[in-house]
Amino acid sequence: MSQNFDTIGRVFEQNLKMGHRCCSKQKIKRGLWSPEEDERLVRYINTHGHKSWSSVPKYAGKHFLLHVWLQRCGKSCRLRWINYLRPDLKRGSFTAEEEQIIIDIHRILGNRWAQIAKHLPGRTDNEVKNFWNSCIKKKLISQGLDPQTHNLLSSHKRSFASTISNMHQNSNSICIISSHVPNAPMETTFQTFSSLPKPPPSVVQTSSSIVTSEYQTSPIISNKFSSDLPYELLIDHASNICSPSFMNPPAVELPNNVNSVNWISRVNVDDFSAQTLEEGTQVEVQQEMNTTCEDKGTDVIEASKGNLESSASFESSNFDFGLLDCVLSSEFISHDLSCMDELAWNF
DNA sequence: AAAAAGATCAACCGCACCCTT
DNA sequence: AAAGGGTGCGGTTGATCTTTT
Incomplete structure (x- = not known):
């Protein structure tokens, strides 16, 4: 356990050095979430909801694993929940229909990923954004379309x-x-x-x-x-x-x-x-x-x-x-x- | 088989906005 | 009215996985 807190302390100092404002007041862990952290967060939210993200890491630790803090800032918890742990998330690759919807709305709204994601139940803005950047963008370019303006490329x-x-x-x-x-x-x-x-x-x-x-x-x-x-x-x-x-x-x-x-x-x-x-x-x-x-x-x-x-x-x-x-x-x-x-x- | 390059995606950062005090 | 905290958003990063050489 003492080794655990040593680690926390190092991370905290590192965060301070790096100027992580949102993390500077807490002993914050960063990076990928472990299954244990996921479980703790899910259990907390299922029980208490998430009226205030900033309180989640504090109480998620206290309530479910005594003295083992979640060590995440509220922002990180929110992101993890919204992008990964939420039960209504749709898994798997985007369908052709979803892809078409993204293209259609993007032409109108541009890079407003959150707005686009609202038209795709079970998809997150992050997911849509990643899909756009990794797949659709290239596809449009290969079709001779400018992915930002949707205009034809001059060629x-x-x-x-x-x-x-x-x-x-x-x-x-x-x-x-x-x-x-x-x-x-x-x-x-x-x-x-x-x-x-x-x-x-x-x-x-x-x-x-x-x-x-x-x-x-x-x-x-x-x-x-x-x-x-x-x-x-x-x-x-x-x-x-x-x-x-x-x-x-x-x-x-x-x-x-x-x-x-x-x-x-x-x-x-x-x-x-x-x-x-x-x-x-x-x-x-x-x-x-x-x-x-x-x-x-x-x-x-x-x-x-x-x-x-x-x-x-x-x-x-x-x-x-x-x-x-x-x-x-x-x-x-x-x-x-x-x-x-x-x-x-x-x- | 191994290294390099490319693709994917989770997570972070900084900013803007809103709400409360 | 101003300050501060919380939240949401878009851009970016970097770790990991996959494909290519």
Whole structure:
């Protein structure tokens, strides 16, 4: 036992020399935790909880192993509990789904590991951070993406432009790029949205920074917005469908009204003016889109377009709209079309 | 088989914020 | 209002494990 306290004393002096403020008032052990320490901490917390971490090391020793102090500062106890001993922790490697969630949220929040971890039950911020640094970061780089900005690395930009071009040659693609933030890193989110429910088709909205104005489908309605807006909108009319929605398709039901335009969208588009071009006819269009994702029950989007009126309602989706809303003001989404009859665009 | 390099991850550090006194 | 303690967070370190040479 005396040898034990000698060790404690040495550690304490060392901590003082090293300037460990949080440890300077206690005889603090550092480094890896032993199974005995783990057991002591778990037993203490199971009995007393952890209302005050600073009191844990003191009482964990006193209550369960007389005169053998836990010798850890509260901070260390807290970390050990949160990152390792907590019973609700999920063990094992991250799943593909978890990885995708991390990427998606990181694109929005950056290195806010604690916030990201809150979306992953059973995972800790430390775990997420380590996983990011050891795996995801490298994976993104290998895919030509900057892991911090999620932008394409400069060496990959040319090939991306080619991809975009190919998409626009493909009538079975839906491609939504919000223009709300003109310089947003839209090009980065192809794969990061793969976890979203497949949307019904089929509006293409592009930023002016990627000019892809000609769509190959026919017939086409092309809404070319006024020049002060940083985008244009192309609508595939071939299948009477217009929707940049990311809702679950089954949740969307639209009236088949030949006199209305049904437009469901979560794209964060401000009021804007546009011109509709159809077979040489120009129609002044005024659109107002209100979408609130807070109410997941029923959203109604009103779109008034001069003599064209539209409204659509949809029911709840299991997707995290709050999150999505953050994304959509600056991002880009791509999906293949699979079920073209989910929505209708009727005139 | 052994050494070197790379990968992983638990733990620590310093800072910022919040709350209490 | 200021000081001090507690807590949470992101960045970093270093020990250990794994893979490569």
